[in-house]
Amino acid sequence: MSVEQQDLKLKASENRGKSQLEAGFDLLGWDEVTQGSVLPSFDGDASNVAHQKAEEREYSDYNSYTATVASWRVQKPVFNIDVCIDCQNCWVWCPDSSILSRDKQMLGIDYDHCKGCEVCVEVCPTNPKSLLMFNEYTDLGDALASWPEKKKKEKK
Amino acid sequence: MAVEFEVNEREVWDGNYAASQALRQADVDVVVAYPITPSTPIVENYGSYVGNGYIDGEFIMVESEHAAMSGCIGASAAGGRVSTATSSQGFALMVEVLYQASGMRLPIVLNVVNRALAAPLNVRGDHADMYLGRDSGWLQASAFNAQEAYDLALCAFRIAENHSVRLPMMVHQDGFITSHTAQNVYPLSNEAAKKFVGVIDPVDDMLDFSRPVTYGAQTEEDWHFEHKAKQHKAIMDSVGVIEDVFAEFKELTGREYKRIETYDMEDADVCVIGLGSTVESARVAAKEMRKEGVKAGVVAIRVFRPFPYEEVREALKGCKSIAVTDRSSPGGAMGAFYNEVAAAMMTSKSRPLVTNYIYGLGGRDLSIENIKTIFKEQQANADAGYITTDIQQFTNLRGPKLGFFKTERN
Numbered sequence: 001m002s003v004e005q006q007d008l009k010l011k012a013s014e015n016r017g018k019s020q021l022e023a024g025f026d027l028l029g030w031d032e033v034t035q036g037s038v039l040p041s042f043d044g045d046a047s048n049v050a051h052q053k054a055e056e057r058e059y060s061d062y063n064s065y066t067a068t069v070a071s072w073r074v075q076k077p078v079f080n081i082d083v084c085i086d087c088q089n090c091w092v093w094c095p096d097s098s099i100l101s102r103d104k105q106m107l108g109i110d111y112d113h114c115k116g117c118e119v120c121v122e123v124c125p126t127n128p129k130s131l132l133m134f135n136e137y138t139d140l141g142d143a144l145a146s147w148p149e150k151k152k153k154e155k156k
Numbered sequence: 157m158a159v160e161f162e163v164n165e166r167e168v169w170d171g172n173y174a175a176s177q178a179l180r181q182a183d184v185d186v187v188v189a190y191p192i193t194p195s196t197p198i199v200e201n202y203g204s205y206v207g208n209g210y211i212d213g214e215f216i217m218v219e220s221e222h223a224a225m226s227g228c229i230g231a232s233a234a235g236g237r238v239s240t241a242t243s244s245q246g247f248a249l250m251v252e253v254l255y256q257a258s259g260m261r262l263p264i265v266l267n268v269v270n271r272a273l274a275a276p277l278n279v280r281g282d283h284a285d286m287y288l289g290r291d292s293g294w295l296q297a298s299a300f301n302a303q304e305a306y307d308l309a310l311c312a313f314r315i316a317e318n319h320s321v322r323l324p325m326m327v328h329q330d331g332f333i334t335s336h337t338a339q340n341v342y343p344l345s346n347e348a349a350k351k352f353v354g355v356i357d358p359v360d361d362m363l364d365f366s367r368p369v370t371y372g373a374q375t376e377e378d379w380h381f382e383h384k385a386k387q388h389k390a391i392m393d394s395v396g397v398i399e400d401v402f403a404e405f406k407e408l409t410g411r412e413y414k415r416i417e418t419y420d421m422e423d424a425d426v427c428v429i430g431l432g433s434t435v436e437s438a439r440v441a442a443k444e445m446r447k448e449g450v451k452a453g454v455v456a457i458r459v460f461r462p463f464p465y466e467e468v469r470e471a472l473k474g475c476k477s478i479a480v481t482d483r484s485s486p487g488g489a490m491g492a493f494y495n496e497v498a499a500a501m502m503t504s505k506s507r508p509l510v511t512n513y514i515y516g517l518g519g520r521d522l523s524i525e526n527i528k529t530i531f532k533e534q535q536a537n538a539d540a541g542y543i544t545t546d547i548q549q550f551t552n553l554r555g556p557k558l559g560f561f562k563t564e565r566n
Contacts, residue, residue: 038373
């Protein structure tokens with residue numbers, strides 16, 4: 001599969017990661033901030049969110065879903081769709097819900113929330129791994145082009 | 157369904173039992189506790205009320221006071237009516253979490269049975285733990301006897317849970333002197349108490365799945381200041397609700413509470429201002445001083461936070477010399493209570509003399525004679541027109557006389 005095809009599938013949501021957490025927008029006065037700094041996660045009635053996909057939910061501006069919280073990542077996991085067997089191991093283990101998966105089909109990494117902890121790479125069972133760590137600024141095409149070959153079993 | 161617990165019109169209860177009965181009658185949903193002397197019976201009794209079917213609630217035992225208050229925060233954020241009790245070292249371990257509770261605006265009611273802080277280890281009453289909580293953003297009320305510990309605990313739920321307040325509240329009583337002395341207490345009937353306290357109407361409750369919320373947000377220099385200012389404003393503005401609840405309680409029981417209480421103050425030249433069980437001793441001493449021709453009065457702080465600056469100034473402005481009594485080791489300063497009163501009087505037109513007495517640490521008795529000596533020194537100040545003693549003195553302390561800081565005179 002080409003780089004373009006894989007990359008397109010990552011654009012799962014329009015409002016994901018749209019805002020920066022840094023100061024400088026919408027600074028409210030003491031009389032306007034929420035009581036007890038309690039923040040609603042969704043706009044409107046959220047009774048049904050458990051049955052909605054992330055991109056269908058009305059996340060509020062306060063929710064970290066709409067914010068980029070990965071600015072300090074220095075190494076990123078890169079996903080190779082050609083090797084992946086959709087076992088969902090990375091989705092289960094990711095501590096930041098940053099593995100994008102739909103109908104048990106692995107789609108890619110949510111780079112607005114992934115902190116680069118490498119847990120997904122560690123738990124990936126394929127040979128070669130379908131997730132590998134690369135320098136944050138490595139191009140997706142370059143990363144996929146440098147993917148290692150399948151390791152042969154060593155004879156004892 | 158809960159079994160009815162019978163209460164008589166008049167009961168003989170100590171302060172701990174009285175407070176635990178208030179928790180029962182208020183239908184507290186969750187008590188998370190790590191018991192500590194002398195407050196243990198409050199949570200112990202609540203646990204037995206749950207165990208014996210007198211109340212439908214949850215009694216959760218945890219591994220520390222830090223965990224106890226953390227559990228209270230969880231239960232309160234979930235939307236329940238929540239309370240616990242602690243003292244001294246337990247209170248100290250809770251402190252970090254006290255700020256979390258108030259910052260998240262959770263209306264938890266904490267019964268604090270005041271006890272000294274170690275070292276050296278001591279189980280008896282002074283106000284070191286209460287002072288430790290004075291900047292924590294909680295409302296603080298002081299009960300002077302068992303009846304008041306009961307009454308104020310009931311009022312505390314109403315005040316804390318009011319939607320325009322939404323702040324946690326401590327009800328203080330003195331360790332052993334109040335908590336373990338059985339006295340006549342006139343409780344409300346179960347029905348009347350239930351009606352007075354009402355049912356909690358939660359705000360931002362985490363069990364409302366139609367509106368999930370985040371508690372414990374991080375706010376750096378661009379947000380934190382605004383949130384703390386809003387919280388301080390809420391504490392200052394709670395005065396109206398406190399007064400309304402006290403008025404309603406008076407209507408129901410005939411027992412009147414004010415943010416400050418005044419005794420024999422109409423024409424007083426000299427005054428002792430204090431809180432806790434000391435107030436009743438001071439009232440007796442003032443009466444005796446009046447027989448000796450000294451116009452003595454007593455002012456007591458009922459609500460320590462928010463501090464009643466205007467009421468204190470109003471009550472004391474006719475006085476010539478005032479003794480502020482601090483029952484906590486001041487640690488290198490005037491007593492904290494002295495500082496509050498001095499600040500209030502500094503802005504009065506009459507600017508009376510204000511002196512500081514450190515007393516009763518670790519449960520040391522403060523006798524009527526001790527208080528009369530304090531009154532006599534105030535009278536001497538009033539006659540001289542300046543503070544004749546050290547501004548800060550230690551009362552009923554063995555060894556050479558200990559005092560600090562003198563009035564500046566030309």
